[in-house]
Amino acid sequence: MESNANLxxxxxxxxxxxxxxxxxxxASMLLIMLNNIIDGAWVAGLGPEPLAAIxxxxxxxMILVGVGNGVGAGANSLISRYIGAKDRKGANNAAIHSIFVAILVAVVLTLILTVFLRDLLIIMGASSVIxxxxxxxxxxxxxxxxxLLPPxxxxxxxxxxxxxxxxxPMATTAIINIIIDPIFIYTLGMGIGGAAIATVIASLIGLFLMIYWMxxxxDTYFEFKLEYYKRKLQMYKDILIVSIPASLEEFIMALVAIIxxxxxxxxxxxxxxAVFTxxxxxxxxxxxxxxxxGTAAITVAGIAYGAKNIENLRIGARYSVKLGLILSIIVSVIIFVFADQISLMFAYSANSSTLAPMIAEFLRIMVLYILPVPVGxxxxxxxxxxxKGPTSLVITLIRELILCVLFAYLLGFVLNLGVLGIYIGLIVGSAIGSIIGYVYLEFYIKKTFKYRIKAN
Known part of the structure; x- marks a missing residue:
């Protein structure tokens, strides 16, 4: 297969x-999240109700972004395995298949979210700020x-x-949104609707960048031409077998937030x-x-698995945990130390000033939630x-929807610890679920390694 510096x-x-x-x-994810936070911070100036609405x-x-990431993960996984197997034509064809999947999913979700939005919000408990x-x-x-398309x-x-x-493109979207948010919300007097318009405009610019390159x-490594498209149902299946579980994982995370x-x-x-938000x-x-x-590990794991290099698979997994844990500890310490200052981002106006001490307290407790995340x-x-999309989904299902929700309920309601119990329940559930998931990964890699040796 032809190569280049990136490959x-x-x-x-x-x-x-x-x-x-x-x-x-x-860096790009940080900008996106800062964009999300600043979106909330500007809306917080309108009062607790608009902030709660967001x-x-x-x-x-996040479900929408998660579906985009899920399709991206499916594309990444399949293409990486073809690259590992040194099959450029297969990788190129898989990339084109991925584009068709992404467009179809975007159309379907637009219809669902616009038609049933009010009903969904009422089910979620948003009647007071509908x-x-x-x-x-x-x-x-x-x-x-x-x-959805950029991720x-x-x-x-x-x-x-x-x-x-x-x-x-993701970084560009975040930066533009950060700049134009206050213009649409306050200068143009559009309020919470202005925040949404700013997000849409910024997202369209990021998407155009990708369309321009492709x-x-x-001048991309893959060539996005119909003449290189050879329809294979197996490719669609291989993309979806990762995309659907990966998207459902994001749905699970969003569902946990709803709960x-x-x-x-x-x-x-x-x-x-509003404090939790x-x-x-x-x-x-x-x-x-x-x-x-972890997202970087998708590519590395796909290439190693496609090349049948189980040792690289193990090295990549262990290094991901180590690097992620070191970085997570650093971030947790920073958030804990500067919780009071960070909380002021959402409590700078007379309408929201009472939120600051509660947000700071939340942050100092919930930094413990961050630490086991690299493992899971x-x-x-x-x-x-x-x-192995379904396996990934099961790991997330056990960690978030079962253990986190269960422990939050037990500590918050059954043991009557209130909001503090909910926070602690999230931490305990995440930690136990993350350990279970990684132990199974090590077992799976070891089992696969032994199978390869036996086969050879």
Whole structure:
């Protein structure tokens, strides 16, 4: 298979490959999350109710981003395995198949989210802020394609080692949104709807960059032409067998956030939902290093598995855990030390000033949630890289939807510890589930290694 500098850098030493892929991903993800936080911070100036409304929209938005990431993971996994097997034509064909999958999914989700948005929000418990939530959400989800396609296309670029083109559009989107948010919200007086319009405009610009590189400039490693498309149902199946579970994993994460919103609404009311919404955005930044390293591991694991190099697979998995854990500890310490200052981002106006001490308290407790994430995330992402999407889904299902939700309920309601019990339950459930997932990954790699030796 023809090679280039990008491919050479990700098909050799798995540690170097993870470093090459992870750090730019981390930077772009950080900008995206900062964008999300600043979106919430500007809306917080409108009062607790608009901020709580965004809290109810956020899980749906994250489902949308998660589906895009899921399609990207499916593309990344399949293309990487073809690259590992040194089959460029197969990899190119898989990339084109991935584009068709992403477009189809975007159309379907646009219809679902715009038609059933009010019903979904009411089910989620957003009745008290339904007008704010609808104003924000309907604008956002009318342009589903602008949000879903960039992370889907990013998986293709990551598979060929072109990390710059995978991350620059996302970073550009975040920076533009950060700049124009206050203009639409306050200068133009559009309120919470202005925040949604700013997000859509920024997302469209990021998407155009990718379309320009792929279909106009045409200087990517893969060639996106119909003449190179050879329809294979097996390819669609291979993409979806990773994409669907990976998307469902994001759905599970969003569903857990929805359930936590409901738990907190029942126990403490809308104000504490706003606290959770604001604080969770900061915690989401804290887990970014682990997620970025894990996402890099998809490519490395796919290449190693496609090349039948089980030792590189093991090295990549263990290095991902080590690197992710080191970075997570650093971030956790920073959040803990500066919790008071960080909380002021959401409490700078008279409408929201009372939230600051509660957000700071939330942050100092929930930094413990960040620490086990590298262990569980690595397990899930490495299985995705190997094309074992259902296994990855089961790991996330056990960790988040079963253990986190169960422990949060037991501690919050059964033991009557209230909101504090919910926070502790999330931490305990995540830690136990992450350990279970990684132990199984090590067992699977060891089993596969022994099988390879026996086969040879």
């Amino acid at each position: 050479d850098s990700i098909t050799g030493d798995p540690k170097k490959a993870i470093n090459k892929l992870a750090y730019p991903l981390m 809290g109810f929209i956020t899980p749906l938005f 007008d704010y939530a609808m104003e924000y959400g309907i604008i956002l989800f009318m342009f589903t394609f602008a949000i 889907s296309f990013g998986g293709i670029f990551r598979a060929e080692g072109d990390i710059k083109r995978a991350t620059i 279909f106009i400039k045409k 936590m919103n409901l738990y907190i609404e029942i126990i403490a009311g809308t104000t504490m939902v 604001a604080g969770w955005r900061i915690i989401s930044i804290g887990i970014l290093p682990a997620i970025a390293v 995330a690595t397990a899930a992402f490495v299985f995705q890289g190997m094309g």
